[in-house]
Amino acid sequence: MKPMDVLVVGAGPAGLAAATAASRNGCRVAVLDDNPAAGGQIWRADITRPHHEDAARSAAIAAFHTSGAALLPGRRIVDVRSPSTLLAEAGGHFETYRWDRLILGTGARERFLPFPGWTLPGVFGAGGLQALVKGGYSVSGKRIVVAGTGPLLLAVAAHLREYGASTITVAEQASALQILPFAVSLMRSPGKLLQGAGYRKALGDTPYQTGCWPISAQGDEELRSVTLTDGKRTWTIECDLLACGFHLAPNTELAQLLGCTLQEGFVRVDTQQQTSVPNIYCAGEPTGIAGVDAAQVQGEIAGLAAADCNPIPTSLLARRAKEAAFGRRLTHAFRLRPEVLKLASQETIVCRCEDVTFGQLQTRSNWTDAKLHTRCGMGPCQGRICGAATEALFGWQPTSVRAPLFPVPVAAFCDETSSLNAPSAR
Amino acid sequence: MPDQQVVIYVNGSSISVPAGSMLSAALLMASAPCRISITGQPRTALCGMGICLECRAVVNGVLHTRTCQTVCQEGMRVETQP
Numbered sequence: 001m002k003p004m005d006v007l008v009v010g011a012g013p014a015g016l017a018a019a020t021a022a023s024r025n026g027c028r029v030a031v032l033d034d035n036p037a038a039g040g041q042i043w044r045a046d047i048t049r050p051h052h053e054d055a056a057r058s059a060a061i062a063a064f065h066t067s068g069a070a071l072l073p074g075r076r077i078v079d080v081r082s083p084s085t086l087l088a089e090a091g092g093h094f095e096t097y098r099w100d101r102l103i104l105g106t107g108a109r110e111r112f113l114p115f116p117g118w119t120l121p122g123v124f125g126a127g128g129l130q131a132l133v134k135g136g137y138s139v140s141g142k143r144i145v146v147a148g149t150g151p152l153l154l155a156v157a158a159h160l161r162e163y164g165a166s167t168i169t170v171a172e173q174a175s176a177l178q179i180l181p182f183a184v185s186l187m188r189s190p191g192k193l194l195q196g197a198g199y200r201k202a203l204g205d206t207p208y209q210t211g212c213w214p215i216s217a218q219g220d221e222e223l224r225s226v227t228l229t230d231g232k233r234t235w236t237i238e239c240d241l242l243a244c245g246f247h248l249a250p251n252t253e254l255a256q257l258l259g260c261t262l263q264e265g266f267v268r269v270d271t272q273q274q275t276s277v278p279n280i281y282c283a284g285e286p287t288g289i290a291g292v293d294a295a296q297v298q299g300e301i302a303g304l305a306a307a308d309c310n311p312i313p314t315s316l317l318a319r320r321a322k323e324a325a326f327g328r329r330l331t332h333a334f335r336l337r338p339e340v341l342k343l344a345s346q347e348t349i350v351c352r353c354e355d356v357t358f359g360q361l362q363t364r365s366n367w368t369d370a371k372l373h374t375r376c377g378m379g380p381c382q383g384r385i386c387g388a389a390t391e392a393l394f395g396w397q398p399t400s401v402r403a404p405l406f407p408v409p410v411a412a413f414c415d416e417t418s419s420l421n422a423p424s425a426r
Numbered sequence: 427m428p429d430q431q432v433v434i435y436v437n438g439s440s441i442s443v444p445a446g447s448m449l450s451a452a453l454l455m456a457s458a459p460c461r462i463s464i465t466g467q468p469r470t471a472l473c474g475m476g477i478c479l480e481c482r483a484v485v486n487g488v489l490h491t492r493t494c495q496t497v498c499q500e501g502m503r504v505e506t507q508p
Binding site: 034035036041047048074076092109110112119121122123124125127128129130131132133135136137138221222251352353354355379380381384385407409 | 444445450467472
């Protein structure tokens with residue numbers, strides 16, 4: 001019997017675990033990722049410290065390579081060409097990938113909420129700035145405010161400080177009361193507790209201010225200062241950079257294009273991580289924001305299920321349940337306070353691609369109405385940034401997802417016919 | 427730090443960056459915006475991971491190149507995208 005072809009989209013913790021499990025169990029496995037290297041976002045390689053390795057990352061990548069699965073980086077999925085073929089763009093050309101079983105490990109992105117000044121150079125996502133620093137941007141000596149919500153803020157601030165930045169403060173919008181039960185629950189996960197404590201220690205004398213959020217960023221051509229509030233008083237801090245993100249939003253576009261059912265914004269999966277579409281599995285953040293440990297165990301389950309290794313070991317199922325519970329506590333602890341949904345002024349840009357302001361959107365009734373009248377969400381990011389913002393701000397639900405999932409050069413369409421028949425198709 | 431450096435050209439000026447650097451990071455080191463928005467605002471990378479597309483710039487003559495997913499290569503030419 002011909003070995004099963006398993007295609008994995010995303011080389012982060014979920015995708016690597018899935019590929020490793022499927023490959024070890026006799027499948028032919030290829031992993032596609034749009035980034036130049038494996039690791040996804042949380043395990044993004046640090047070019048300035050190539051030998052400073054995260055143990056979990058090293059172990060996962062080593063296991064992946066040993067398993068015999070193939071990594072195909074620099075490829076971005078743009079379309080579905082048949083029920084079992086995906087179209088990827090790589091360096092201006094199209095390639096097709098056929099699969100018997102497909103595993104989606106497409107991860108999450110940061111959620112951004114617009115506030116006056118958030119489009120200034122010098123304002124980054126929190127994870128965004130961390131990624132740029134890992135990519136070689138030196139923040140040594142820079143004065144940085146870290147703000148928004150979620151455990152990522154602490155990790156990012158600790159990382160920036162290690163790189164010689166002067167982290168002025170970490171402003172967490174969630175109140176101490178909101179976070180406390182979550183912090184206490186970490187006693188059940190000693191690994192995560194230690195990690196959190198390590199970040200806090202690395203932060204030194206940088207304050208971690210709960211119940212505190214940014215209301216505006218100031219500067220002419222670039223950031224000069226950030227104004228924070230705790231709801232009672234406001235104060236302005238001079239700084240060079242602002243790293244600001246409001247937790248995470250799942251990347252579900254490909255799953256949607258494939259026809260997978262979403263439930264409350266996340267990809268619905270069964271006990272085997274299978275989506276509503278037979279032979280398509282999903283693991284990690286797209287199924288619910290729960291972090292790296294959840295992504296790894298879900299990935300392993302998806303890989304085993306795709307390789308028809310049944311039943312799934314109960315130890316894995318138990319770990320998945322534990323991590324899912326952690327995810328629910330996380331989401332609850334870092335839920336948004338209503339004030340952060342009211343930061344934009346009339347002139348604040350909400351859609352950065354098309355420079356559509358909050359004032360322009362206020363009179364629109366839904367996502368489609370906004371698109372038709374203002375071009376909100378119709379630029380190159382295709383609503384990935386403003387869609388999550390308008391969902392939080394106005395409660396708008398994005399409508400259909402259409403191909404191409406990302407902008408592609410017209411030239412790629414010109415040689416599509418030839419490349420579709422090319423032997424690159426697996 | 428990696429020993430090797432590569433030289434790239436940002437809006438015509440040369441800059442030396444560690445080998446393996448992302449182009450988006452190099453643009454920040456050169457204090458150059460990636461692109462100018464449709465209402466004329468300078469923009470730099472936001473998400474750092476290929477989602478927001480604020481990091482688009484002209485790389486070796488190719489428009490709309492995502493600099494946060496492009497590794498600097500010796501002699502690469504990048505211009506702020508108008």
